[in-house]
Amino acid sequence: MLKQTIIIAACAVALFFCGCSKEVVNKQTNTANKTCMQFIQHDPELTCFSAALERIELSKDITWLESGPYTFFAPSDASFKKAGLDLQTIKTYDKEALKKIIYGHILNGRLGGIGGGGFYNIKARSLLKDYLPVVSRNYFGLFLNGCNSTAAADLGDGVVQKINGVALPGTQTIWETIQTYPELSMFVELIKKSKNDRHPGYMDFTRLLQEGVNTPDLKWPNSTALCPTNEAFARIGYQTPEDFDRLDLVQVIGLIFQHVSYDYSFTSDYLQSYLLEPGSNVLKKGRSVVFPRLLQTNIKASNGAIHIIDQVIL
Structure with missing residues (x-):
């Protein structure tokens, strides 16, 4: 009797996952x-x-x-x-x-x-x-x-x-790829600000997005970058690279961390984690009342994925 119950339960679980x-x-x-x-x-x-x-x-x-x-x-x-x-x-x-x-x-x-x-x-x-x-x-x-x-x-x-898309193979790194997009020049300049020889203990995102990090304390080979456009930065008061001088190094790194995450995340992953609804381009990420919209998605790099967004995530 117990054996039959176990078999029935196993079949029910299998049917549940197949149906969901x-x-x-x-x-x-x-x-x-x-x-x-x-x-x-x-x-x-x-x-x-x-x-x-x-x-x-x-x-x-x-x-x-x-x-x-x-x-x-x-x-x-x-x-x-x-x-x-x-x-x-x-x-x-x-x-x-x-x-x-x-x-x-x-x-x-x-x-x-x-x-x-x-x-x-x-x-x-x-x-x-x-x-x-x-x-x-x-x-x-x-x-x-x-x-x-x-x-x-x-x-x-x-x-x-x-x-429903052409999955272009990424031959360049994330860092190399985003520098080819003129509309992302402000994000590139922000990332450059994280490179500071006087504070080597802080994360250098130019290195992370170029070659990853492989140290005894941190293994971070691949990343996903949510890249705000220049217009997105302008709307919150950053119109030129010099405007980033108002931020100290900790603030720079904190802002970048809002947009760079560990490993690959494609739109399929955002769907699975319910950060994205089917048929929508609104990414439920950040603490703003209005969430950013995905303008261009699933840009494959050799070391991760890139998505272009219309808003700076704060």
């Missing part, structure tokens, strides 16, 4: 005679991704031919357009540069296919050597670097996941 998800269940199941490449070629929403695969000549790649199965995280045509890549651009795009983008979307194994349940957050292997994109699955669905899978097809030689 907003993830869209795979609606397309295909027979083994249809491959991932064939599926992508015939999907009207994946013409850009299909053209990219043809452009980089994936079918001739020995690694691809001799390995598998793979999961294709295929951005929709709308996602490519949002990233500034249309069909004509892709057909003339530099092959090696395009290969780095596309290979970062082709991951080893069957991810999110039928029977692939459970919640997880992992760094997965991709066709792009030494690049480990973050794949997560939570209550709200399956994500690649924060880009949500909107539909899936379980096929004979792998899985195709349609995603």
